[in-house]
Amino acid sequence: MRTRRVGTSDLHVSEISFGTMSIGTDEQQAIKLLHEAQDLGINYFDTADLYDQGRNEEIVGKAFKGRRDNIILASKVGNRLNADGHGWHWDASKDYIISQIKTSLQRLQTDYLDLYQLHGGTMEDNIDETIDAFETLKKEGLIRYYGISSIRPNVIREYVKRSNIVSVMMQYSLLDRRPEEQTLDLLAENQISVFARGSVAKGMLSDKTTEKVKQKGSDGHLTYTYEELLAASEKLRLLAKNEQTSVTDLAVRYILQHPALASAVMGASSLEQVKQNAALTTDRLPDDLYAQLQQITKPITYDNHR
Structure with missing residues (x-):
């Protein structure tokens, strides 16, 4: 699988990468998924301390013990679990970030991220x-x-x-083209890379597109009506x-296609x-095909956080 450089770093990540939030808590099954992805050429794995209240990091750590040198491992911080175990609150303080890295590293069984x-x-x-x-x-x-994970x-x-x-890291898809308004160009100009999440829009941009639109898009999606989605x-x-x-x-x-992109997570x-994800084609689209896709969908602008 081809790789792309992340910004000005020396990290080179696979163009298709693995967001681990959906692997579940069945440890044996989850580890199979992670190993299969790596064996198929995916080298970037993205987790967060919030996922399954830390359990996700633990599973990822077990999966890559002994394989750590062959992957690029990322996690996230800022959503602080409440003391009572119910819900979380935002905490971007220096004290919390510095204390939380130690917990994440312990779960992930590694010395560094x-x-x-x-x-x-x-x-x-x-x-x-x-x-x-x-x-x-x-x-x-x-x-x-x-880096940061933000759409603002x-x-x-x-x-x-x-x-x-x-x-x-930001949400970006054919049905959510908000980053195209300004953000992608700004990041490319400053040699900062984008990790795109949500690129198949809850399956509405998958090979089951119409079926998923009926399931997930019945109330519309962003500025799209249900009829427009269909x-x-x-x-x-x-x-x-x-x-x-x-x-x-x-x-x-x-x-x-955009030069700011490093990987689709x-x-x-x-x-x-x-297997389907790892087999995806990442070849550059011909300009006319790219234009057709833009005509089928529509640009959307941010209403907030400008």
């Missing part, structure tokens, strides 16, 4: 303090690089100006058929899904 990401971010945060926390962890060798343009701009982030899904299905490819392939190749809860 390749990438540590702020799991959100608001304009109300003490951003300089948050940045200082990540810089401190970097100096101590506990993390190699850091105003927050992203502040980190671009004030920090040394190498990446931003119309788009039918056009995508026909286009994929004409191109002798799959809707999923077109959707993933579309988001990987895909989830999987079965071996079949892992």
Whole structure:
């Protein structure tokens, strides 16, 4: 599988990567999924301390014990579990970030993270303090690089100006083209890479597009009405058929087209899904096909967080 460089770092990640949130808590099955993905050429695995209240990190740690040197491992911080075990609250303080890395490393059975990401971010945060926390962890060798996971343009701009982030994880798909408005170009200009999540839009951009639209899109999606989603899904299905490819392939190749993109972070809860993800084509789309996909869908702008 081809790889791309993450920003100005020395990390080179597979163009299709694995978001581990959906692997479940059946340890034996989850480890099979992770091993299969690695064996098929996926080298970037993205977890978070919040997933299954830390259990996800534990499983990922067990899966890659003895394989650690062959993967690029990322986790996230900022959503702090409440003391009573119910729910969580936002905490981007330096003290919390520095204390939480030790817990994550213990669960993951590793001495360092390749990438540590702020799991959100608001304009109300003490951003300089948050940045200082990540810089401190970097100096101590506990993390190699850091980034943020955010869809908020105003927050992203502040980190671009004030920090040394190498990446931003954000939702981006044919049905959610908000990053195209300004953010992707800004990041590319500053040599900061994007990890795209949600690239198949809950399956609505998969090979079961019409079926998934009926299941997941009955109340619409962002600015799309249900009827618009159905119309788009039918056009995508026909286009994929004409191109002798799959809707999923077109959707993933579309988001990987922009130079800011490092990888499409895909989830999987079965071996079949892992194999399908790893087999996705990542070849660059011809310009005319890219334009057709843009005509089938529509640009969307951010209403908030500008």
